Amino acid sequence: xxxxxxxxLPDSAFLIDAExxxxxxxxxLAGKGLVDSGFTTNAYTDDMIATVEAMGPYIxxxxxxxxxxxxxxxxxxxxxxxxxxxxxxxxxxxxANDPVSLVIGLAGRDENEHLQVMSAIARALSNPQASEELxxxxxxxAIRAILQR
Amino acid sequence: MNxxxxxxxxxxxxxxxxxxxxxxxxxxxxxxxVTTSDAGSAKGTANMSxxxxxxxxxxxxxxxxxxxxxxxxxxxxxxxxxxxxxKYAD
Numbered sequence: 001x002x003x004x005x006x007x008x009l010p011d012s013a014f015l016i017d018a019e020x021x022x023x024x025x026x027x028x029l030a031g032k033g034l035v036d037s038g039f040t041t042n043a044y045t046d047d048m049i050a051t052v053e054a055m056g057p058y059i060x061x062x063x064x065x066x067x068x069x070x071x072x073x074x075x076x077x078x079x080x081x082x083x084x085x086x087x088x089x090x091x092x093x094x095x096a097n098d099p100v101s102l103v104i105g106l107a108g109r110d111e112n113e114h115l116q117v118m119s120a121i122a123r124a125l126s127n128p129q130a131s132e133e134l135x136x137x138x139x140x141x142a143i144r145a146i147l148q149r
Numbered sequence: 150m151n152x153x154x155x156x157x158x159x160x161x162x163x164x165x166x167x168x169x170x171x172x173x174x175x176x177x178x179x180x181x182x183v184t185t186s187d188a189g190s191a192k193g194t195a196n197m198s199x200x201x202x203x204x205x206x207x208x209x210x211x212x213x214x215x216x217x218x219x220x221x222x223x224x225x226x227x228x229x230x231x232x233x234x235x236k237y238a239d
Contacts, residue, residue, distance in 0.1 A: 055157045055188070058206035061165060062225035069161040071187070096205075096222040108160040115164065122168035125225040 005144045008117045013037040013082040013105075014140040023057070023066075023092040023100070024049055026084065030068040030105030033082025039107045044075035048105070052092070060094035062125065064135075069106035079113040081106050081121075083143060085135070102135070120147045150237065152183045153198040155207060159187030166202060166224045173230045179238050200237055202230075 013033040020026035031045025047070035052059060060066045082105035089099035104121070108114050124130040124147050137143045152170060156163035163185035174181040186194055188203070188210040195201050195214040203211060205220040219233045 051157055056206035058157060058204040059162060061162050061204070062223045065225070067161050067165065069158060071158040072160065094206075106161050110160070114160075118164050119168045122165045122225065123172075125165075126169055126172070126227050131225075 004116055005120075005148055008080045008114060009083065009140075009144060009147075010037050010080075011140045013039075013080065014143070015082070015084045016138065016140075017087040018084055019087050020084075020090050022090055023052070026066070026086060026090050026092075026100065026103050027052070027068045027105075029084045029086075030082050030103045033084060034080060034105045034107050037080055037082065039076070039078050039080035039082075041075045041077065044070060044073070044107060047071070047073065047075060057092040057094035060092045060097040060100055063097045064089065064099070064101045065097070065125065066092055066100045066103045067106060068103050069108070072109050076107045076109055079107060079109045081114070081117065083140075117147075124149070150179070150181055150200060151198040152181050153191065153195055153201045154183060154185045155188055155191040155195075155201060155203040155211065156185070157188055157207065159185055159190070162204065162224060163187075166221065166230075169224060169227060169230055170202065170234070173227050173234060176227075177231065177234060177238060179234060181234075202233070 034040040084103040089101040091098045154163040154166040167183045201218045
C-alpha cells in the first residue's frame with residue numbers, strides 16, 4: 001500500500017498553496033502535477049478542461065473539491081494522481097459545491113489500476129476529521145500519511 | 150440490489166462514488182452490487198440495474214432510462230448516500 005501511494009502520488013505531483021486565476025487555471029495546475037510526474041502529456045491537461053466544457057462542472061464532487069480527469073487515452077502514460085491545494089478558492093460554476101480549494105488530478109489507464117488509491121482517498125474525504133486535516137497538511141508526506149490511515 | 154454509478158468518463162467520480170456507496174450499504178446491512186460506467190454507455194446498461202446514481206449535471210444524459218435515477222451533490226457525504234439508499238431498502 002505504501003509503495004502504491006509513492007508510485008501513484010509522488011512528491012512531484014503535489015502543488016501546495018498554488019495560485020489559480022480561474023477554474024481552467026486550477027485544472028492546468030493539476031495537469032502540471034501529472035505531467036511533472038510523468039503520468040501524462042500536455043494533451044491530457046487540455047482533455048481535462050474539455051471534459052468540463054463539454055459536460056459541465058460535475059467534477060466538483062463535494063464542497064470545495066474537484067476531481068479533474070478525462071478518459072484513458074494515448075495522453076495517459078501511466079496511472080497516477082496529482083494534488084493541488086489552492087491558496088485562494090476559485091468557482092467552477094457548480095452551485096452546490098463551489099468554491100473549489102482542492103483539485104485532485106486523475107489520469108487512469110483503466111478503471112481498475114488506481115482503485116486502491118481512490119478507495120483510500122474516498123475513505124479519507126468522507127471522514128470529516130481526516131478531510132479537515134488534509135486541508136491543513138503542509139507536505140506531501142503528511143498528506144500521504146493521512147490517506148494511508 | 151444492483152446499483153450503477155455514472156460519471157462522465159467512468160474512471161473518476163463514479164469510482165469514488167462506488168467506494169462510498171459500498172461503505173454506506175455495508176453499514177446498513179444492505180446487499181448491493183455496485184458497478185461504474187461513463188454517461189455515454191450508461192444508457193445502454195442502466196436498465197440492467199435497479200438504481201442509477203449520478204451527479205445533477207449528468208442526469209439529463211440518462212433521460213428515458215426505465216430504472217430510477219437519483220442525483221447526488223456531495224459524493225463524499227455518507228449521509229446523502231444513505232438517505233437515497235433508505236428509499237430503496239426493504
